[in-house]
Amino acid sequence: MKERYKFILYHLIPLIGWMGLIYYSSSQTFEEQTVEPMLLDTNLSFVSSYFGWVSFYYGDSLVSLDTRSPAEFVEFFIRKGAHLVTFGILAILSYRVFSYFLKHAVYSSLLALVFVFLYSALDEYRQALNPGRSGMVEDVILNFVGGMLGVILWVKILNVIKKKRKRFPTL
Numbered sequence: 001m002k003e004r005y006k007f008i009l010y011h012l013i014p015l016i017g018w019m020g021l022i023y024y025s026s027s028q029t030f031e032e033q034t035v036e037p038m039l040l041d042t043n044l045s046f047v048s049s050y051f052g053w054v055s056f057y058y059g060d061s062l063v064s065l066d067t068r069s070p071a072e073f074v075e076f077f078i079r080k081g082a083h084l085v086t087f088g089i090l091a092i093l094s095y096r097v098f099s100y101f102l103k104h105a106v107y108s109s110l111l112a113l114v115f116v117f118l119y120s121a122l123d124e125y126r127q128a129l130n131p132g133r134s135g136m137v138e139d140v141i142l143n144f145v146g147g148m149l150g151v152i153l154w155v156k157i158l159n160v161i162k163k164k165r166k167r168f169p170t171l
Contacts, residue, residue, distance in 0.1 A: 088150030116147030
């Protein structure tokens with residue numbers, strides 16, 4: 001297979017596909033995405049026992065069991081965890097595209113993080129224009145942190161692979 005087609009197939013298409021999934025997901029309303037109905041069927045009695053002390057502001061909203069039901073409280077953390085994972089994966093996929101052209105991991109990492117920040121800001125802006133959604137600066141920051149974690153994880157994985165290849169050249 002020609003090198004250009006390999007790049008498109010293994011690097012560019014996964015990145016564009018993931019961006020499309022993020023776009024689709026952020027086009028849905030909160031009601032279309034909520035997992036609260038599933039959580040209501042789950043025994044969440046442990047949440048109050050272990051996490052009753054948790055209380056903080058996220059944007060203008062107080063996140064605590066005093067202001068949210070256990071299901072709403074758990075869903076908040078599921079949703080924010082999804083932000084971290086989603087944009088961590090976006091960072092890894094964009095790193096792979098940039099590293100195809102740039103041989104220094106530092107440059108690929110920085111460009112991937114800039115890309116994640118810009119795509120996240122654009123995504124949150126788009127959500128702010130969408131009825132039933134709200135774009136938040138806090139989510140852009142959270143997405144960027146997810147991107148940083150993704151790049152760090154990916155660079156560590158690449159370093160482990162590189163060390164193993166030196167020790168075992170047949171891999």
